[in-house]
Amino acid sequence: MIRVNPHYPKLQASYLFADIAARVRAFEQRHPDRPLIRLGIGDVTQPLPEVCIRALHAAVDEMAHSETFRGYGPEQGYAFLREAIARHDFGARGAAIDADEIFVSDGAKCDVGNIQELFAEDVQVAITDPVYPVYVDTNVMAGRSGDWSRDHYAGLTYLPCTPDNGYVPALPTALVDVIYLCSPNNPTGAVMTRAQLQQWVDYAREHRALILFDAAYEAFIRDPELPRSIYEIDGAREVAIEFRSYSKTAGFTGLRCAYAVVPKDCMAWQDDGTPVSLHALWTRRHTTKFNGVSYPVQRAAEAIYSTEGQQQIRALSDGYLHNAQLIRSGFRALGYACTGGDHSPYVWVHTGGDAWAFFDRLLEQAGVVCTPGVGFGRCGQGHVRISAFNSVGNVVTAMQRIAAALKG
Numbered sequence: 001m002i003r004v005n006p007h008y009p010k011l012q013a014s015y016l017f018a019d020i021a022a023r024v025r026a027f028e029q030r031h032p033d034r035p036l037i038r039l040g041i042g043d044v045t046q047p048l049p050e051v052c053i054r055a056l057h058a059a060v061d062e063m064a065h066s067e068t069f070r071g072y073g074p075e076q077g078y079a080f081l082r083e084a085i086a087r088h089d090f091g092a093r094g095a096a097i098d099a100d101e102i103f104v105s106d107g108a109k110c111d112v113g114n115i116q117e118l119f120a121e122d123v124q125v126a127i128t129d130p131v132y133p134v135y136v137d138t139n140v141m142a143g144r145s146g147d148w149s150r151d152h153y154a155g156l157t158y159l160p161c162t163p164d165n166g167y168v169p170a171l172p173t174a175l176v177d178v179i180y181l182c183s184p185n186n187p188t189g190a191v192m193t194r195a196q197l198q199q200w201v202d203y204a205r206e207h208r209a210l211i212l213f214d215a216a217y218e219a220f221i222r223d224p225e226l227p228r229s230i231y232e233i234d235g236a237r238e239v240a241i242e243f244r245s246y247s248k249t250a251g252f253t254g255l256r257c258a259y260a261v262v263p264k265d266c267m268a269w270q271d272d273g274t275p276v277s278l279h280a281l282w283t284r285r286h287t288t289k290f291n292g293v294s295y296p297v298q299r300a301a302e303a304i305y306s307t308e309g310q311q312q313i314r315a316l317s318d319g320y321l322h323n324a325q326l327i328r329s330g331f332r333a334l335g336y337a338c339t340g341g342d343h344s345p346y347v348w349v350h351t352g353g354d355a356w357a358f359f360d361r362l363l364e365q366a367g368v369v370c371t372p373g374v375g376f377g378r379c380g381q382g383h384v385r386i387s388a389f390n391s392v393g394n395v396v397t398a399m400q401r402i403a404a405a406l407k408g
């Protein structure tokens with residue numbers, strides 16, 4: 001008899017986006033003449049940079065001729081891309097990462113989900129609250145969450161991110177083994193400073209813990225004092241794996257390319273205390289289960305590291321940041337406290353009260369779709385996430401409608 005993974009039934013159905021879709025559908029049926037503006041889901045809206053399109057076309061042409069055709073490539077990614085990443089994303093910022101510590105993949109979502117396959121089933125997992133739900137659900141699937149108990153999993157350690165701590169988690173009081181950190185954060189938009197990250201690295205070194213650092217939104221950081229990589233922090237090479245993505249950096253959500261960094265100094269331990277290289281384990285896992293990102297897509301990713309490419313991706317994130325600034329200043333002018341939006345494409349608005357009630361109010365009265373914060377965790381109650389991924393025209397109109405609705 002084929003039996004199911006006993007942990008899957010513990011998963012809470014992801015009602016968030018389904019619920020939003022149902023409410024939006026009902027609104028559209030009731031008001032077919034009122035066009036909605038969607039500032040909910042975090043998908044990019046602007047087309048790929050010109051350099052990427054050119055690189056894609058050229059690579060596709062190479063595939064058309066036997067002399068330049070490419071079949072299977074290296075599972076970890078072509079050297080031309082891994083070397084460009086090591087040089088530009090790390091070396092240029094004083095972080096020592098070798099090209100062979102970089103594993104190119106088809107998404108940070110897969111990487112953050114797959115990495116925990118390397119850890120024992122009973123390691124204690126810490127996640128922030130609110131949180132990008134993939135960290136939680138993949139640990140539920142692996143049997144590390146314990147049972148669902150009303151509004152949380154009994155076996156996870158939750159690190160509250162609230163107005164009181166500026167939405168940056170404090171160190172846990174009980175010991176944990178794996179810590180998921182995301183900066184700039186989805187959904188709160190909060191960014192961790194060097195000093196804050198240093199505390200976590202020191203904690204991980206002291207307790208032989210591991211930090212899984214999700215830097216999917218690093219391209220939105222503008223303050224040169226803020227770390228864009230955890231490897232800018234002393235000691236991080238021993239205790240941190242970092243995830244990056246071209247999805248938000250360069251509009252690759254539909255093209256798919258990302259990478260994970262697993263330094264050779266990073267260790268996990270066997271029951272008898274023998275250290276094991278996580279780089280060796282991830283190499284084994286990645287090369288066993290993954291056959292590489294397609295050649296044209298890797299060429300498109302490489303293209304963003306040219307001077308022209310850097311200008312084009314900068315213009316993309318500048319555009320979204322401009323939207324975020326309009327959103328933030330609009331809500332502040334209406335008297336709402338906000339975080340995010342200055343170094344991230346998300347603005348986290350402290351609405352107080354019930355997040356779904358605020359969602360309904362924006363939908364019904366302004367025709368604007370946002371995301372209720374409670375969908376990301378208990379501490380998201382009383383907040384909504386507004387995404388800057390839209391055209392500036394839509395954002396301006398949305399903020400005019402929101403101002404009229406909330407003042408009324």
Ligand code: PLP
Pocket residue numbers: 042106107108109110132182186214216244245246247253257258
């Ligand atoms: N990490 C975070 C924090 C995200 O918000 C997202 C996407 O929204 C991802 C990872 C997924 O990135 P990718 O498109 O590379 O799978």
